[in-house]
Amino acid sequence: MRGSVPLYDAKAELFRTLGHPTRIRVLEILQAGPTPVRDILAELDLEASNLSQQLAVLRRAGLVSATRTGSTVLYELATPEVAALLAAGRAILTEKLVSSEELLAELNASS
Numbered sequence: 001m002r003g004s005v006p007l008y009d010a011k012a013e014l015f016r017t018l019g020h021p022t023r024i025r026v027l028e029i030l031q032a033g034p035t036p037v038r039d040i041l042a043e044l045d046l047e048a049s050n051l052s053q054q055l056a057v058l059r060r061a062g063l064v065s066a067t068r069t070g071s072t073v074l075y076e077l078a079t080p081e082v083a084a085l086l087a088a089g090r091a092i093l094t095e096k097l098v099s100s101e102e103l104l105a106e107l108n109a110s111s
Contacts (some may be wrong), residue, residue: 017061022046022054024086026075028110030064031083034076 005013018024022044029035029043041051055075058064065078077083094107 014061017057017063018085020054020057022050023058026051026054026058027063027077027082027086030075030077031086034067034074037073037075040075 018027025044026040029040037048037051037055040055041048044051055064055066059066062078063082064075067074067076090107097107
């Protein structure tokens with residue numbers, strides 16, 4: 001099929017999108033369910049404009065979706081597989097870091 005992107009390129013782009021700590025943290029926050037932007041912002045130490053940019057990147061990648069109710073915009077994970085991907089990443093890191101008690105403690109405290 002001409003003009004299509006090879007699967008490995010699409011996967012690489014997905015992982016590039018996930019390669020930003022703020023985006024990962026936003027996805028972690030959204031695992032709890034639909035969340036207003038103001039609540040996401042309250043969890044993060046960054047400017048509203050920066051959060052807006054990061055949410056736009058996640059939306060374009062199809063990882064989150066947004067709905068507006070009045071003046072409130074709610075974000076949520078676009079699919080349960082996003083949470084599964086985060087869990088897989090956590091499992092890989094946990095296995096990799098078993099020998100490091102300090103890093104393992106930080107992983108357990110961040111959930």
